Amino acid sequence: MGTRTIPQVGPTEARRLKRDLRFKAAQTGRHTGDRWRERGRCLSADPEVFFPTTIDDAAPALAMCRECPVLGPCLAAALDAGDSEGVWGGTTPEERRAMRQVWLPEQSSW
Numbered sequence: 319m320g321t322r323t324i325p326q327v328g329p330t331e332a333r334r335l336k337r338d339l340r341f342k343a344a345q346t347g348r349h350t351g352d353r354w355r356e357r358g359r360c361l362s363a364d365p366e367v368f369f370p371t372t373i374d375d376a377a378p379a380l381a382m383c384r385e386c387p388v389l390g391p392c393l394a395a396a397l398d399a400g401d402s403e404g405v406w407g408g409t410t411p412e413e414r415r416a417m418r419q420v421w422l423p424e425q426s427s428w
């Protein structure tokens with residue numbers, strides 16, 4: 319298996335990511351414990367919906383996340399854990415790979 323190259327986020331993209339409402343929700347929702355897992359909209363959903371094979375197939379999961387009351391802590395947990403598969407916290411794996419480049423450096427100054 320080859321090593322995946324992660325595109326580096328430049329300063330302009332980093333500023334955009336920090337303004338992303340999902341990213342802000344993750345910052346706010348971090349360190350709020352694990353009870354959020356009991357309130358996810360996806361609890362009763364088919365897990366396969368959250369592990370789509372293409373970006374287009376991710377639309378139903380992303381729509382469910384947008385209505386979810388625990389998007390922030392969910393995304394924070396995914397960013398902390400480095401989950402690189404599936405839809406979490408209203409993001410695709412590609413979006414989280416970019417966000418993690420901003421997320422990890424930010425944490426040390428909080």
Ligand code: SF4
Binds near residue numbers: 383
């Ligand atoms: S944000 Fe999405 S993946 Fe996370 S708990 Fe809510 S519905 Fe599930």
